[in-house]
Amino acid sequence: MINLAGRDILHSWGRFIFTGMGLGLLIGVTLSMAGIYRGMVDDAKVLLDNSGADLWVVQKDTLGPYAEPSSIYDDIWRSIRTMPGVAKAANVTYLTMQVRQGERDVRAMVTGITAGGPGTPGWPPYLVIGRQITRGHYEAVADVAAGFKLGDRLNIRRNLYTVVGLTRRMVSSNGDPMVFIPLKDAQEAQFLKDNDAIRQQRRRTAEDPDFNRPQMSGLLDVVIASQSKNPYVNAVLVQIKSGHAVEKVAEEIRRWKRLTVYTRSQMEEILVGKLIATSAKQIAMFLIILSIVSSAIVAFIIYTLTLGKIREIAVLKLIGTKNQTIVSLIMQQSIALGLIGFVVGKISATLLMAPVFPKYVLLQPIDSVIGFVAVILICVFSSIIAIRAALKVDPAEAIGG
Amino acid sequence: MKNLPVQKRTLALAAVMIPLLVLFIYVALRSGPLAPVPVVLANVENKKLSPALFGIGIVEARYTYKIGPTFAGRVEQVNVQVGDHVKAGQVLGAMDPVDIDKRIQAQTAAIKRAKAQLDEAQVRKNYAQTWAKRYAELLKSRSTSEEMAATKQQELLFAEAGLEAAREELTRFSAERDALVAQYDNLSLVAPVDGLVVSRDAETGTTMIAGQTVVEMIDPNTLWVNVRFDQIRSRGLAKGLSAKITLRSRTGELVAGRILRVEPLADAVTEEALAKVVFDQTPDPLPSIGELAEVTITLPTLPETPAVPNAAVRHMGTKVGIWRVINGNLSFTPVTLGIADIEGYVQIREGLKVNDQIVVYSANALTERSRIHVVDHIPGVTR
Numbered sequence: 001m002i003n004l005a006g007r008d009i010l011h012s013w014g015r016f017i018f019t020g021m022g023l024g025l026l027i028g029v030t031l032s033m034a035g036i037y038r039g040m041v042d043d044a045k046v047l048l049d050n051s052g053a054d055l056w057v058v059q060k061d062t063l064g065p066y067a068e069p070s071s072i073y074d075d076i077w078r079s080i081r082t083m084p085g086v087a088k089a090a091n092v093t094y095l096t097m098q099v100r101q102g103e104r105d106v107r108a109m110v111t112g113i114t115a116g117g118p119g120t121p122g123w124p125p126y127l128v129i130g131r132q133i134t135r136g137h138y139e140a141v142a143d144v145a146a147g148f149k150l151g152d153r154l155n156i157r158r159n160l161y162t163v164v165g166l167t168r169r170m171v172s173s174n175g176d177p178m179v180f181i182p183l184k185d186a187q188e189a190q191f192l193k194d195n196d197a198i199r200q201q202r203r204r205t206a207e208d209p210d211f212n213r214p215q216m217s218g219l220l221d222v223v224i225a226s227q228s229k230n231p232y233v234n235a236v237l238v239q240i241k242s243g244h245a246v247e248k249v250a251e252e253i254r255r256w257k258r259l260t261v262y263t264r265s266q267m268e269e270i271l272v273g274k275l276i277a278t279s280a281k282q283i284a285m286f287l288i289i290l291s292i293v294s295s296a297i298v299a300f301i302i303y304t305l306t307l308g309k310i311r312e313i314a315v316l317k318l319i320g321t322k323n324q325t326i327v328s329l330i331m332q333q334s335i336a337l338g339l340i341g342f343v344v345g346k347i348s349a350t351l352l353m354a355p356v357f358p359k360y361v362l363l364q365p366i367d368s369v370i371g372f373v374a375v376i377l378i379c380v381f382s383s384i385i386a387i388r389a390a391l392k393v394d395p396a397e398a399i400g401g
Numbered sequence: 402m403k404n405l406p407v408q409k410r411t412l413a414l415a416a417v418m419i420p421l422l423v424l425f426i427y428v429a430l431r432s433g434p435l436a437p438v439p440v441v442l443a444n445v446e447n448k449k450l451s452p453a454l455f456g457i458g459i460v461e462a463r464y465t466y467k468i469g470p471t472f473a474g475r476v477e478q479v480n481v482q483v484g485d486h487v488k489a490g491q492v493l494g495a496m497d498p499v500d501i502d503k504r505i506q507a508q509t510a511a512i513k514r515a516k517a518q519l520d521e522a523q524v525r526k527n528y529a530q531t532w533a534k535r536y537a538e539l540l541k542s543r544s545t546s547e548e549m550a551a552t553k554q555q556e557l558l559f560a561e562a563g564l565e566a567a568r569e570e571l572t573r574f575s576a577e578r579d580a581l582v583a584q585y586d587n588l589s590l591v592a593p594v595d596g597l598v599v600s601r602d603a604e605t606g607t608t609m610i611a612g613q614t615v616v617e618m619i620d621p622n623t624l625w626v627n628v629r630f631d632q633i634r635s636r637g638l639a640k641g642l643s644a645k646i647t648l649r650s651r652t653g654e655l656v657a658g659r660i661l662r663v664e665p666l667a668d669a670v671t672e673e674a675l676a677k678v679v680f681d682q683t684p685d686p687l688p689s690i691g692e693l694a695e696v697t698i699t700l701p702t703l704p705e706t707p708a709v710p711n712a713a714v715r716h717m718g719t720k721v722g723i724w725r726v727i728n729g730n731l732s733f734t735p736v737t738l739g740i741a742d743i744e745g746y747v748q749i750r751e752g753l754k755v756n757d758q759i760v761v762y763s764a765n766a767l768t769e770r771s772r773i774h775v776v777d778h779i780p781g782v783t784r
Contacts, residue, residue, distance in 0.1 A: 049766065052716060075670070115633045117721075125716065126712075126762070126766055128762050128763070132745065134742070134744070164745070168779070169765065214613075215610060217612075346428060351428060
């Protein structure tokens with residue numbers, strides 16, 4: 001018994017392979033799309049992982065610090081540190097801004113990390129080169145995605161920061177690379193206005209007779225000084241002592257400190273369920289459209305391939321070939337096409353598309369497996385139209401009827 | 402050779418399909434979550450760390466003199482401009498005397514009048530004394546009544562009291578005049594020391610209340626930097642340690658200095674320790690007062706101990722530790738860290754020995770089950 005499908009593929013293998021490759025690129029885009037969605041979710045999760053926190057203490061009734069602005073006084077951590085079950089508490093600030101380096105600027109999430117050492121919540125958990133911050137001011141650790149090198153001088157607001165270390169996969173939920181700088185600098189960066197604004201603010205204060213009293217000559221200076229302070233941070237990251245229930249510690253802080261506290265799972269819900277919900281839906285929609293388009297294209301390809309050899313099928317029928325043989329011929333070709341398409345798609349998605357895509361693309365093995373099953377099913381179903389056309393053909397056509 | 406065309410096609414097909422399959426298998430195994438994590442290893446070394454402290458501060462003048470009037474008045478003139486060097490005793494400006502001249506005149510006249518009154522009281526007293534004496538003698542010879550003698554004695558006492566009052570009145574007027582003269586002298590604003598004028602806060606005609614500043618001057622030879630160190634990184638801060646000062650306006654230029662004193666009071670709100678750092682030699686040109694300065698304090702070198710790069714320090718939950726590589730397997734070793742230096746090394750007190758192999762850099766977060774792939778440097782990182 002000869003394999004008709006194999007023979008037929010060999011007959012016009014070039015065309016077959018190219019068709020498969022074309023299909024493969026389409027499947028590659030679909031896989032990448034799934035990867036982009038996974039990447040978005042992963043961005044949100046690594047943000048939480050990297051902060052090293054079990055609890056996020058934020059301004060009351062806000063969804064901060066990532067999904068909503070939140071600001072709390074920078075000495076609140078002391079009282080949180082004394083709560084039972086709290087192992088570490090650390091201030092943190094987040095500010096998404098353009099970080100300038102020489103001629104270019106990069107959108108980055110500037111993260112202010114509290115002084116201490118590696119292992120303090122909020123600090124980058126691992127580096128790929130360089131060292132962690134050791135000076136209390138004007139040093140930065142950046143994500144490699146930002147494109148900075150060791151020793152680069154970054155311009156954040158009016159100060160220059162030296163890049164002393166690089167890390168990887170430290171991104172905001174939008175996928176912007178993170179730049180870690182000491183907390184005190186970050187507080188200043190978050191607050192500091194440009195010099196014109198500061199001067200105008202000073203002038204405004206000086207014109208206010210309530211603040212500028214001739215008989216109290218020091219008052220104006222004190223008022224101006226108090227206007228240029230920023231005693232706020234965005235959140236306090238809390239690590240729980242082992243053996244304490246996370247939810248219980250969170251409840252205690254909520255109750256006694258009257259602040260909003262999120263646990264890891266709640267934070268994930270906020271990030272994945274709220275922050276990236278719209279963009280995730282967009283990607284999901286694209287994924288669905290691409291899947292429909294791919295299956296339609298597979299169906300057309302198989303259909304035209306079959307119609308192209310309709311005369312040969314008629315001959316087969318004429319010589320009394322069983323319908324089953326013809327069905328398996330078309331089906332096998334279709335599946336073979338799907339296989340080539342999947343292999344090419346997986347390779348192109350991994351090697352060509354993912355590395356150059358500006359956002360993180362996470363290609364999970366489970367997605368590949370689902371993709372593979374989907375491709376085979378789509379091929380099987382789309383071959384049905386072609387099979388119907390093939391079975392309906394009149395054997396008489398073989399002799400030019 | 403009949404089958405040759407078919408074989409050719411099969412070969413061609415295989416030539417395309419086999420590399421494709423190989424590539425596919427490579428892609429499936431070497432990328433994504435199944436791929437091994439590239440890591441850079443290092444050994445724990447014995448190192449002499451020389452820790453340093455880093456703080457930022459503001460250039461301030463140790464002595465600031467605010468020169469102004471001691472009573473409310475109007476500025477008559479200001480003789481100096483900002484930036485002028487002045488000598489001790491130099492007149493910087495003057496306040497308008499307004500009515501002090503006239504008041505001194507009035508006081509002078511009052512003094513004259515008081516003197517006249519004093520003379521009058523003296524005469525009165527002499528007269529009373531003569532009469533008292535005479536009546537006392539008359540009383541002895543019983544030529545007058547006792548009442549008359551007593552009256553004359555009393556008149557004498559009155560006259561003495563009147564003299565005393567007149568004398569004190571004169572003292573009062575003299576003192577008042579002296580006070581006015583002193584105020585008059587105070588109208589000139591005089592430099593208390595040699596110094597530099599840094600601000601001129603009032604111009605001719607401005608009305609000032611007592612205590613307001615007309616001219617502010619500093620002693621330029623006693624500049625210091627008021628440095629703030631985060632308390633967590635202020636260990637070892639002590640008087641006399643040498644310091645390297647970088648002024649914001651002169652980046653890259655190091656000026657030598659030393660710690661003059663460490664403030665006993667720390668800033669409780671900002672969690673910073675404060676210290677005053679003086680320049681070994683006052684920089685020329687003089688830095689602006691209020692300029693930002695970065696100060697690095699070098700502490701004495703520590704004895705040799707095992708040390709690791711701080712990039713190797715990771716945490717797992719609340720435990721701080723280091724990933725050790727034993728026979729190619731990862732194991733998380735909790736460690737107790739010692740003193741850290743500013744170049745990124747940290748002492749290991751407990752947990753690791755010299756020559757233990759540890760993970761310094763990794764392309765991803767590690768777990769006990771991670772497969773690792775040892776590299777020289779993490780791929781994709783430009784050095």
